[in-house]
Amino acid sequence: MAAALALPGLALAPAARAESPPDQITTAFKQLFYRDQQPGQQRMRVSSPAAYWLVPLRNIAAIEGYATAETISGASPYFHNTLSGASGVIRDDRRAADLKATRYFERAAVGIGAAASRENDFRSQALRVEARIASDDQNTTLSLVAGHTADRITSTVDPRLHESRSTDALLIGVTQVWSQTTVAQATLTAAASHGYHSDPYKIFDRRPDRRQQFALLARVNEYFPSADGALHVEFRAFSDDWGVRAANLELRYYQPFGNGWMARPSLRYYTQSAATFYNTTFPPRDLAANYSADQRLASFGGIAWGVQLVKQIGNDFSLDLAYEDYSQRAAWRTFGAGSPGLQPFHARYLMLGISKKF
Amino acid sequence: MVRAKIAVGIAILAIVSATGCAGPQPVAPWEKGNLAKPHMALDPDPLDSRIKRQVYLSKEAASGGNAIGGSACGCN
Numbered sequence: 001m002a003a004a005l006a007l008p009g010l011a012l013a014p015a016a017r018a019e020s021p022p023d024q025i026t027t028a029f030k031q032l033f034y035r036d037q038q039p040g041q042q043r044m045r046v047s048s049p050a051a052y053w054l055v056p057l058r059n060i061a062a063i064e065g066y067a068t069a070e071t072i073s074g075a076s077p078y079f080h081n082t083l084s085g086a087s088g089v090i091r092d093d094r095r096a097a098d099l100k101a102t103r104y105f106e107r108a109a110v111g112i113g114a115a116a117s118r119e120n121d122f123r124s125q126a127l128r129v130e131a132r133i134a135s136d137d138q139n140t141t142l143s144l145v146a147g148h149t150a151d152r153i154t155s156t157v158d159p160r161l162h163e164s165r166s167t168d169a170l171l172i173g174v175t176q177v178w179s180q181t182t183v184a185q186a187t188l189t190a191a192a193s194h195g196y197h198s199d200p201y202k203i204f205d206r207r208p209d210r211r212q213q214f215a216l217l218a219r220v221n222e223y224f225p226s227a228d229g230a231l232h233v234e235f236r237a238f239s240d241d242w243g244v245r246a247a248n249l250e251l252r253y254y255q256p257f258g259n260g261w262m263a264r265p266s267l268r269y270y271t272q273s274a275a276t277f278y279n280t281t282f283p284p285r286d287l288a289a290n291y292s293a294d295q296r297l298a299s300f301g302g303i304a305w306g307v308q309l310v311k312q313i314g315n316d317f318s319l320d321l322a323y324e325d326y327s328q329r330a331a332w333r334t335f336g337a338g339s340p341g342l343q344p345f346h347a348r349y350l351m352l353g354i355s356k357k358f
Numbered sequence: 359m360v361r362a363k364i365a366v367g368i369a370i371l372a373i374v375s376a377t378g379c380a381g382p383q384p385v386a387p388w389e390k391g392n393l394a395k396p397h398m399a400l401d402p403d404p405l406d407s408r409i410k411r412q413v414y415l416s417k418e419a420a421s422g423g424n425a426i427g428g429s430a431c432g433c434n
Binding site for chain 1: 387390393397398399410418421422
């Protein structure tokens with residue numbers, strides 16, 4: 001089912017280097033242990049194995065894939081949920097997979113990808129095409145991605161609900177080698193969706209049947225030769241026609257140590273304004289008007305800090321362990337006041353991973 | 359709120375400083391050794407990035423910027 005709609009996304013930002021296929025098979029596996037809570041109550045728990053693979057084909061192409069199986073249990077953040085409180089506990093299993101094929105040319109690459117996910121009350125299918133072209137000196141790369149997603153929404157508490165939603169999205173980007181130690185990237189994403197956006201598990205939740213979203217992302221990677229370390233800085237600005245304005249800034253620092261160890265601390269700050277129809281008056285005064293008390297559409301700020309440790313064993317095998325702590329507070333919002341009465345939110349998660357190249 | 363604004367300002371300075379406040383410099387292929395290091399990739403750990411993006415997507419209203427075209431989730 002649908003909550004705050006997201007621009008459907010798959011990893012793999014456009015590369016900054018020459019357009020050439022990978023020369024090794026890469027496989028990775030991670031296990032996620034996630035838990036979130038609000039004051040006085042445990043909320044969601046997620047246990048999720050995820051796998052990734054990248055397979056070169058005859059030095060001119062590559063297949064890239066992803067698969068996950070999430071087990072989700074608990075209650076979503078409280079606010080007029082039909083599934084909130086002691087009487088309503090969610091148990092959901094989500095399966096998702098994504099596959100992309102890329103054909104490489106001398107200074108360009110084209111790809112096509114497909115993705116699907118399935119939950120007890122939600123199914124999604126997506127298709128996308130990608131193209132990248134690099135300059136003669138291969139210091140500048142232009143990227144273009146177009147995608148379409150189709151979702152089907154039902155409800156475990158209302159068998160009469162059979163809704164759908166579709167999204168078209170376009171991303172354009174430029175990646176620039178700035179110096180011998182700096183690479184930068186900027187992307188602009190636009191998405192338009194129409195169909196069912198409401199949350200059937202939240203009483204009186206009624207959202208517009210259309211949504212237009214824009215996201216501008218800029219990032220810079222800077223290498224420090226004296227330390228052999230790298231700083232990644234990423235900034236994103238977001239807006240939509242629901243009235244949400246958001247921005248986030250993330251810093252990640254990669255520092256190798258001896259004997260194949262590397263540490264990566266990270267810090268992320270996020271702020272958003274509320275959707276125009278966000279309203280916690282209960283019941284709503286006008287049942288025909290758009291309305292949602294979903295706190296994910298409220299005004300708040302969020303801070304996430306984390307650390308990842310990686311141990312390289314030999315040339316082709318590595319283990320990694322990551323921890324992240326994420327909190328949201330109304331008072332942490334920038335450029336305006338947070339939503340009154342918003343309950344603090346706190347999430348923690350641990351990821352264990354292994355990676356092998358062949 | 360004041361501290362958040364200061365943090366944003368510091369971050370903007372960090373980005374500007376990282377680029378040296380100058381335009382891009384031509385870099386020859388044999389000068390890209392540092393850029394080819396694994397921890398200088400735009401996405402050194404795609405699986406980690408994807409999982410974290412899913413966490414943020416399920417708890418925030420904003421999304422997008424990194425990629426498009428994957429399946430959505432009924433994150434409620």
